[in-house]
Amino acid sequence: MKPLTAFLDGFGSTWLLLVRVVSHSGSLPRQFHRFIDQCYLIGYTTMPIVAILSFFIGSVLALQAGYSMQNFGTQQFIGSLVGLSMARELGPVMVAILVAGRVGSAITAELASMKVYQEIDALETMNISPARILVMPRLAATLVMMPVLTIIGDLVGWFGGAIVADLTEIISIEPEAYFAVLRRYTHFSDVLNGLIKAELFGFAVVLVCCNIGLNTRGGPREIGAAVTRAVVVSLILILVLDYFVTQVLMLVSS
Amino acid sequence: MTCSQIAEQRNQLTPATTPKTTAVHVSVEHLSKNFGATAVLKDVTFSVAPGEIFVLMGPSGSGKSVLLKHMVGLELPTAGRVALDGHDAAAATTRERVRMALVFQSGALFNSLSVYDNLALYPREHRLFNEAGIREKVMRTLQILSLENAVDKFPSELSGGMKKRVAIARALVMEPSLMLYDEPTSELDPVMAATISEIIATLREEYHVTTVIVSHDRELALGIADRVGILMGGTLAMLGPAMALRSPQDPRVADFMNPKINLQHPRFKQLET
Numbered sequence: 001m002k003p004l005t006a007f008l009d010g011f012g013s014t015w016l017l018l019v020r021v022v023s024h025s026g027s028l029p030r031q032f033h034r035f036i037d038q039c040y041l042i043g044y045t046t047m048p049i050v051a052i053l054s055f056f057i058g059s060v061l062a063l064q065a066g067y068s069m070q071n072f073g074t075q076q077f078i079g080s081l082v083g084l085s086m087a088r089e090l091g092p093v094m095v096a097i098l099v100a101g102r103v104g105s106a107i108t109a110e111l112a113s114m115k116v117y118q119e120i121d122a123l124e125t126m127n128i129s130p131a132r133i134l135v136m137p138r139l140a141a142t143l144v145m146m147p148v149l150t151i152i153g154d155l156v157g158w159f160g161g162a163i164v165a166d167l168t169e170i171i172s173i174e175p176e177a178y179f180a181v182l183r184r185y186t187h188f189s190d191v192l193n194g195l196i197k198a199e200l201f202g203f204a205v206v207l208v209c210c211n212i213g214l215n216t217r218g219g220p221r222e223i224g225a226a227v228t229r230a231v232v233v234s235l236i237l238i239l240v241l242d243y244f245v246t247q248v249l250m251l252v253s254s
Numbered sequence: 255m256t257c258s259q260i261a262e263q264r265n266q267l268t269p270a271t272t273p274k275t276t277a278v279h280v281s282v283e284h285l286s287k288n289f290g291a292t293a294v295l296k297d298v299t300f301s302v303a304p305g306e307i308f309v310l311m312g313p314s315g316s317g318k319s320v321l322l323k324h325m326v327g328l329e330l331p332t333a334g335r336v337a338l339d340g341h342d343a344a345a346a347t348t349r350e351r352v353r354m355a356l357v358f359q360s361g362a363l364f365n366s367l368s369v370y371d372n373l374a375l376y377p378r379e380h381r382l383f384n385e386a387g388i389r390e391k392v393m394r395t396l397q398i399l400s401l402e403n404a405v406d407k408f409p410s411e412l413s414g415g416m417k418k419r420v421a422i423a424r425a426l427v428m429e430p431s432l433m434l435y436d437e438p439t440s441e442l443d444p445v446m447a448a449t450i451s452e453i454i455a456t457l458r459e460e461y462h463v464t465t466v467i468v469s470h471d472r473e474l475a476l477g478i479a480d481r482v483g484i485l486m487g488g489t490l491a492m493l494g495p496a497m498a499l500r501s502p503q504d505p506r507v508a509d510f511m512n513p514k515i516n517l518q519h520p521r522f523k524q525l526e527t
Binding site: 114117118119121122124125126127128133 | 360362364379
């Protein structure tokens with residue numbers, strides 16, 4: 001029964017945190033400096049790793065697809081495969097996983113540490129809502145930065161695929177041909193689908209990580225345990241959400 | 255810093271800028287708290303008059319800090335309540351009606367903020383003054399506690415005594431009606447502990463706040479408390495004027511206040527048997 005009650009407890013407290021954040025959303029302009037700080041941390045500092053990872057995901061996608069497609073003589077369509085895969089699926093999912101591992105873990109560690117060392121209690125006695133000054137700027141920054149990171153991931157992934165398609169002997173597709181096919185089969189709606197997914201994944205990950213951090217009890221050991229739990233829950237959440245959001249988006253687009 | 259130095263600094267301040275607070279009446283009514291099957295507080299009842307300094311003492315684990323957390327609404331009671339001027343401390347709206355400040359045992363300073371920003375956070379978030387007003391208020395408070403030189407430092411750069419004083423300064427900026435201190439003199443050398451006691455007593459005179467202190471410090475209780483409560487096993491074993499601590503009637507309280515080191519029959523061996 002304990003895992004079930006813990007799950008229900010976490011589920012309920014996450015929704016309550018969301019309600020509290022929404023109730024404070026009017027004060028976002030006053031949190032502008034915190035919002036900018038979080039944009040820098042969530043967006044700018046994550047960009048290099050997003051670029052590196054996306055480049056190699058696009059590359060390996062082109063390599064694997066090209067290897068299989070050349071058996072059927074269809075390697076000229078490799079641009080469409082890399083374009084669609086990156087835009088609709090791998091771009092948003094990989095960016096969300098990176099945000100969970102890099103940003104979500106840091107958020108949980110910081111908030112858990114503030115909770116354990118009574119800084120959160122101090123805020124509450126000062127009648128300053130932690131949801132307002134700690135959670136809301138992070139969520140707002142995530143909503144702004146997730147599309148930016150995803151677009152960067154898509155573009156770099158596409159270029160990674162183009163380079164591999166050009167330089168790998170068994171594929172040998174010129175970049176012009178690669179991008180011509182990519183443009184023909186990858187539409188704006190595909191990119192938009194990916195951006196919607198990225199927004200949802202990023203929002204869910206940061207909300208869950210904030211909630212786990214704010215509900216940490218105990219000492220330094222529990223901070224480590226909270227970070228592990230936050231990352232594991234985030235990864236599961238991304239993949240579960242991915243399935244259902246994909247279903248809904250397919251239903252809407254059809 | 256001695257009492258006279260504090261008084262001298264206080265006199266240098268403009269009287270017109272001295273904050274006016276309305277001391278609050280604290281009433282603990284049949285308060286009980288259980289953590290699982292463990293009863294930490296059992297039907298505790300007492301009250302603290304406006305402007306009074308009340309020291310709550312007791313052995314470790316007797317529920318003192320838990321009781322203090324009930325006063326600021328950080329813990330919810332299993333039964334009974336704490337009323338602040340008649341308002342239930344557990345209600346979210348009470349913090350808007352009664353301005354209260356808790357000085358945590360660890361200080362609970364915001365580690366990512368400088369001393370200045372730690373103090374400026376409350377007036378900024380509650381839009382009490384403009385930035386110039388906040389600077390004046392913060393610097394004046396730091397001056398009262400002789401912390402002007404620490405203004406740009408971060409909590410990790412401060413000594414234990416300075417952290418306690420910054421925590422008191424942060425509480426003071428709030429101009430509270432109720433000041434709560436959790437072990438304010440623990441982990442300090444005797445001189446710094448006496449200094450903190452002097453500061454607490456002086457602030458009560460200066461701001462006329464109701465003060466509740468959780469402490470093990472006998473000197474602090476005898477030196478500045480108006481009344482003292484001794485909490486043992488979740489119930490009040492003694493409640494009375496501070497002077498009553500010198501000759502307690504209850505043998506448990508007498509042993510707690512004047513423990514004798516007994517090498518012939520050590521306490522921990524008696525506990526084992």
